[in-house]
Amino acid sequence: MIELLGWVPLFPFLGFLILVLAGERLSKPLISWVGVGSVAVSALLAALIGAEFLNGTLQPYHLILGDWMKVDDLSIPFGFYLDALSVTMLFVVTGVGFLIHVYSAGFMEDDPGYARFFAYMNLFVSAMLVLVLADNLVLLYLGWEGVGLGSYLLIGFWYEDPNNGYAARKAFVMTRVGDTALLIGLFLLFTQLHTFDIQLLMLRAMSQWTPGTLLPVAAAALLLGGAVGKSAQLPLQSWLPDAMAGPTPVSALIHAATMVTAGVYLIARTNALFMMAPSVQFVVAVIGTLTLLMAGCSALAQTDIKRILAYSTISQIGYMFLALGVGAWSSAIFHLLTHAFFKALLFLAAGTVIFCFHHEHNIFKMGGLRKAMPLAFWSFMIGSAALSALPFTSGFYSKHEILLAAYEASPVLWAAGCFGAMITGIYSFRLIFVVFFGVQSQVVEKSLDWKMSVPLILLGALALFGGMLKIPLDSVFPVLFNHDHTFDLVSVITVAAPFIGLSIAVLYYLTGTFSAQRLAGSGLANQMRIFFFNGWGMDTLYDTLVVRPFKTIAKLNKNDAVDGIYTTIALLGRGGRLMLSASQTGRIRWYASSMALGTVVIIAIGWLS
Secondary structure (H helix, E strand, O other): OHHHHHHHHHHHHHHHHHHHHHHOOOHHHHHHHHHHHHHHHHHHHHHHHHHHHHOOOOOEEEEEEEEEEEOOOOOEEEEEOOHHHHHHHHHHHHHHHHHHHHHHHHHOOOOOHHHHHHHHHHHHHHHHHHHHHEEEHHHHHHHHHHHHHHHHHHHHOOOOOOHHHHHHHHHHHHHHHHHHHHHHOOOOOHHHHOOOOOHHHHHHHHHHHHOHHHHHHHHHHHHHHHHHOOOOOOOOOOHHHHHOOOOOHHHHHHHOOOOHHHHHHHHHOHHHHHOOOOHHHHHHHHHHHHHHHHHHHHHOOOEEHHHHHHHHHHHHHHHHHHHHHHOOOOHHHHHHHHHHHHHHHHHHHHEEEEHHHHOOHHHOOOOOOOOOOOHHHHHHHHHHHHHOOOOOHHHHHHHHHHHHHHHHHHHHHHHHHHHHHHHHHHHHHHHHHHOOOOOOOOOOOOOOOHHHHHHHHHHHHHHHHHHHHOOHHHOOOOOOOOOOOOOOOOHHHHHHHHHHHHHHHHHHHHOOOOOOOHHHHOOOOOOOHHHOHHHHHHHHHHHHHHHHHHHHHHHHHHOHHHHHHHHHHHHHHHHHHHHHHHOOOHHHHHHHHHHHHHHHHHHHHHHOO
């Protein structure tokens, strides 16, 4: 069965080709069969291959499908590499991706771009599968850019609205900044180590480079630049909240199963390189810590149900970066796995509220939906409990490991992570209490069919019990931390942090003991709320430092100085031609005189020299 690994990314790609070439001529049921069915087959294959691998010796499996390009002694194959890390990513991308596709079949049923939507979704999944299975950096980069293209197409799916097109372009351009750094990093690694094969590259780096020297630090920093862009971490995080312009299933796919996890995967896959650059690895932890705090504070101030979840994604990816930065590699990937379950659940549950509530996004225009939408309510309860890392949910096990590993590395990082966990508890249950409690403001007219209900039920079960899925990642990563923790003060504080956040949310948004409006309306608090609402002013900062200067230079250079250089060369050429043409009179005596004079000049030069 493991020999069929190459078919896993191929089936979604075949679905993409069918829908692109013939989608407009297919009926909607047939479109959904192609779009959902291709990912279903891929998910089934991934499950069978993963089961065979996990029940075997856990030895990595290397599949070469053929040469992609061959120049002199450089050979770049279509090669896939399977180990515990890629198995985990296969389960996330195909499993969660399949459930999102099933949900999409119901959510997007009335959309005129039904075939185009599933074509883009299949392309997105196929590109992500190539990325996580690639055995070499060039093939990984192909999947990396394919994911970027897919995100652009899906975020701007409803392109009739200019704001959606702007959000798609913003995501594309900002992630290209990181992609450029990654590409330079790949060039550096190849020129110094003479291979693109990831496993061989790591071995050569460890044997040929000295830890902490310029080359490993530069290479790791450039790869980090790519990871920061794709995973929406500081300072390239502001594209992700605007990516909510796409349909809700797109948001679920980007945030839970595909694009934003790519940066985490890249760092984890090249962990040997980062361990040789401890200064860069520490920067990874700092970036993750700052991002999780900034995004958590921003989520507190949002009113759009999807933007709250978007900022929560940025924050949770920050926890993964924190884990990578302190060397808790397995914990980072474990949190990536559990995050995929509860974040997909939350986004799809938000989609049901939006779907049934007249496409309203403002949580303060909702309320009292607990009885009218029980499935959405319980989905949010389970998803928010896991997001907040309440005990016995999947998020608890993974985040608890991260925070305790952070404490072993730096009590300051641990304290910041605990504070972020408290903030997570506040904004998660603020959303629930505002949307599902209180007085119902509008009548819910639509109901959910099985295509939207079943994925919520299955994801709810995974969000609760997914922490029991223990994939032996220690076969890939070095074991640096002992997770057999004793019951001490650090553990108590770590567990208590989300409960403190939950208690604050209860007092402000459920019982009304304290007034959130009165607090937010005071001078300094109101300014902070606006600051957090606007994402800490990052877009304004970029507008001031990059966009406006660029526009000013463009206006000053509206006639294009570079074109002026070439225009001048052309004018000189034309002038020279006129001078030469003036000498062509057609008079024989003039030509003879010119030849005689030239001969005299040449003889004179020869005689004088």
